[in-house]
Amino acid sequence: MTDREAHLKSLMLRGLDGDASAWRVLLTDMGGHLRPFFKRRLFGGATDAEDLVQETLIAIHTKRATWDRAEPFTAWAFAIARYKLIDHLRRQGRRPTAPIEDAAELIADHTVEDGATRHDLSRCLSRLPPRQRALIEDVRLKGLSVAEAADRHGYSVSAAKVSLHRSLKSLVARYAGAPLDAGSSADEDR
Incomplete structure (x- = not known):
């Protein structure tokens, strides 16, 4: 805070x-x-x-x-x-x-409103397993390449791409109210 x-x-x-x-x-x-x-x-x-x-x-x-x-x-x-x-x-x-x-x-410059946005984003990402959350943060928020983030978190590049896709799809489904496909659960930690 x-x-x-x-x-x-x-x-x-x-x-x-x-x-x-x-x-x-x-x-x-x-x-x-x-x-x-x-x-x-x-x-x-x-x-x-x-x-x-x-x-x-x-x-x-x-x-x-x-x-x-x-x-x-x-x-x-x-x-x-x-x-x-x-x-x-x-x-x-x-x-x-x-x-x-x-x-x-x-x-x-940084405003109090930015803090509210960060709080909402953090709350959304907190529903993911820690490795998937870290992968999304590195690629989508910090700007690392998928290969850099995969290496950093012990994924193969293809596994990192799949994990990113599934995690993002899971978040979209959760917050848009759409049902998840059985094969795309974000709870699979690769």
Whole structure:
């Protein structure tokens, strides 16, 4: 858990338990994280960004009882922010654009939202046996070749390809709701 996540989650827990000062600090800190989140996505709409910050903080406040204390706080909060942004863009009836000269501003540094994505990915991959998970991480996330990853984990190249294919097919089936073929179980550890 990152320091930022731990700090915000602690404030949220204390706020839910009735600590009004912790709640004020949480909303203030979240406002500081939400402003750049919205400004990066609105391309110059500072007024709109501030409106979205306020809407999101109000939604966090009113929906606080729906947050599961066992889950990361920032993932939940930024999901609310994403929905507020999508609603705003739909109301505007346009897609944001930016001049190509400003492309460097579109590439964000690491954000709290990235942590939520990593958490979801880690949770999905945790359902695989350790060797298969490591193989997927090396090939799909770290960019190693299949041959390099096979050598690293004690697979032949063909066995690594089969394991990757079956593992990915299993994950797609599990999360897309499709049934698995009997011969493609991801539980086979090669």
